Amino acid sequence: MSQLKTFIIMLLLITPTGAASAKEDEERIAFNNHCRMCHSIRPNDNRLGPTMYGIFGAQAGRVAGYGGYSGGLSGLVWDELTLDRFIADPASVSSSTNMIFPPVKDAEERKKIIRFIRSLAK
Numbered sequence: 097m098s099q100l101k102t103f104i105i106m107l108l109l110i111t112p113t114g115a116a117s118a119k120e121d122e123e124r125i126a127f128n129n130h131c132r133m134c135h136s137i138r139p140n141d142n143r144l145g146p147t148m149y150g151i152f153g154a155q156a157g158r159v160a161g162y163g164g165y166s167g168g169l170s171g172l173v174w175d176e177l178t179l180d181r182f183i184a185d186p187a188s189v190s191s192s193t194n195m196i197f198p199p200v201k202d203a204e205e206r207k208k209i210i211r212f213i214r215s216l217a218k
């Protein structure tokens with residue numbers, strides 16, 4: 097019985113909370129699975145990669161305070177198309193980007209991630 101209790105508490109701890117709809121949760125989970133290890137969603141919180149807060153619609157390579165840019169992204173604007181191409185195959189967007197990660201092969205998964213990023217309005 098106490099083992100079951102521990103299990104339930106653990107489950108509550110790892111389950112995303114809040115009143116978000118199942119769809120929003122799916123989008124957040126997709127982002128968490130593929131991107132969160134390097135990208136925060138909070139303003140001014142740059143990690144290995146720059147924060148994704150406000151990145152949708154923004155010029156590439158301009159997040160204030162982030163010092164890790166390769167310089168290979170300049171000239172791009174992050175919209176559905178450029179984001180989709182970038183996370184499907186970063187090298188197809190820039191041969192010199194230093195975002196080295198396992199590309200997201202599944203188009204549906206990419207859509208979820210992009211919808212999530214889009215929701216992080218500035």
Ligand code: HEC
Nearest residue numbers: 130131134144145156157158159165166183193194195197
């Ligand atoms: C292993 C770490 C890592 C992972 C995982 C990762 N990124 Fe990145 N990301 C980076 C780095 C480093 C850069 C800077 C790239 C450059 O300057 O060439 C970057 C840059 C970006 C940029 C451009 C930001 C800007 O200011 O122009 C976007 C957009 C982006 N990543 C989205 C994503 C998304 C979406 C995912 C998940 C599908 C993801 N990244 C996964 C490390 C990562």
